[in-house]
Amino acid sequence: MSAEASSPAGADAPSLEAPKPAGLAPGPAAYGPKPLSPNSKYVKLNVGGSLHYTTLRTLTGQDTVLKAMFSGRAEVLTDAGGWVLIDRSGRHFGTILNYLRDGSVPLPESTRELGELLGEARYYLVQGLIEDCQLALQQKRENLSPLCLIPTVTSPREEQQLLASTSKPVVKLLHNRSNNKYSYTSTSDDNLLKNIELFDKLALRFHGRLLFLKDVLGDEICCWSFYGQGRKIAEVCCTSIVYATEKKQTKVEFPEARIFEETLNILIYETPRGPDPALLEATGGAAGGGGTGRGEDEDNREHRVRRIHVRRHITHDERPHGQQIVFKD
Numbered sequence: 001m002s003a004e005a006s007s008p009a010g011a012d013a014p015s016l017e018a019p020k021p022a023g024l025a026p027g028p029a030a031y032g033p034k035p036l037s038p039n040s041k042y043v044k045l046n047v048g049g050s051l052h053y054t055t056l057r058t059l060t061g062q063d064t065v066l067k068a069m070f071s072g073r074a075e076v077l078t079d080a081g082g083w084v085l086i087d088r089s090g091r092h093f094g095t096i097l098n099y100l101r102d103g104s105v106p107l108p109e110s111t112r113e114l115g116e117l118l119g120e121a122r123y124y125l126v127q128g129l130i131e132d133c134q135l136a137l138q139q140k141r142e143n144l145s146p147l148c149l150i151p152t153v154t155s156p157r158e159e160q161q162l163l164a165s166t167s168k169p170v171v172k173l174l175h176n177r178s179n180n181k182y183s184y185t186s187t188s189d190d191n192l193l194k195n196i197e198l199f200d201k202l203a204l205r206f207h208g209r210l211l212f213l214k215d216v217l218g219d220e221i222c223c224w225s226f227y228g229q230g231r232k233i234a235e236v237c238c239t240s241i242v243y244a245t246e247k248k249q250t251k252v253e254f255p256e257a258r259i260f261e262e263t264l265n266i267l268i269y270e271t272p273r274g275p276d277p278a279l280l281e282a283t284g285g286a287a288g289g290g291g292t293g294r295g296e297d298e299d300n301r302e303h304r305v306r307r308i309h310v311r312r313h314i315t316h317d318e319r320p321h322g323q324q325i326v327f328k329d
Helices: 065-070 093-102 111-124 127-142 156-165 188-206 256-269 277-282 291-307
Strands: 042-047 050-055 084-086 170-175 211-215 222-228 231-237 239-244 247-252
Touching: 050 093, 065 111, 093 111, 093 127, 111 127, 156 170, 156 211, 170 188, 170 256, 188 211, 188 222, 188 247, 188 256, 222 256, 231 256
Parallel strands: 042 084, 170 211
Antiparallel strands: 042 050, 170 222, 222 231, 239 247
């Protein structure tokens, strides 16, 4: 008997099959399509590098792309560790899962993040979340913050608190038509509306530099007040008493140029801004020239700028019929 016949057949024959690398399961390639076991309770997801654990019940509870992936209708990719690979950003995937679990989620405050979440919800076809994001974005568009906020003064104490809490110059319009004890002249109502319209226009133009206040409870009918560094700088009263035939009437004026001038003057009190030479020149607060007259020009400019520090009131005096009202400055 030969040695070859005495040994068991194929006992010591060398294997011709190449050894398999460690860590790779038999069957398809490690990153090839691998169907999940229908009995798997938990699923490990790798979404763009963000790792998530969840259940098949969560993933297949609603009619979404995820349900198609994990119910056998679409192929999924898994790695050697059993992680299911999804080629999407994982930033908002946790919110997607929470919505599939609970049916609702807190939405981001940022409009940008809300748009990103809407894009992911559309990709995964999560219809309820799509509708919630669209509604939230629509509400944000409709409820845009106003261009400028104008506080309404409700008490003298509140007014003092507002003046003390801001570093901006302040423009306040007091208008209270019910304060009149006489009848109004024919143009008074129109002029009162013009004052209110001018206040709104100035508020829109200078809202970033000045604080605008409205007062509807004061003792005047129409009066502008200008504050800088916490104290009143100027005041423009727009009402006076005039004599008609055998009766007194209240007249409301519209001194547009004076109001606009005081508004520009009050800008000098901005902090940390310094006096603007162009603004001083536009309001008559700076004088050009040089040479030997420079010292006199500087004295004149200082005098003119100092004038807005004086508390000025336009007062009215009752005169006999036929005489004009005298405004004192």
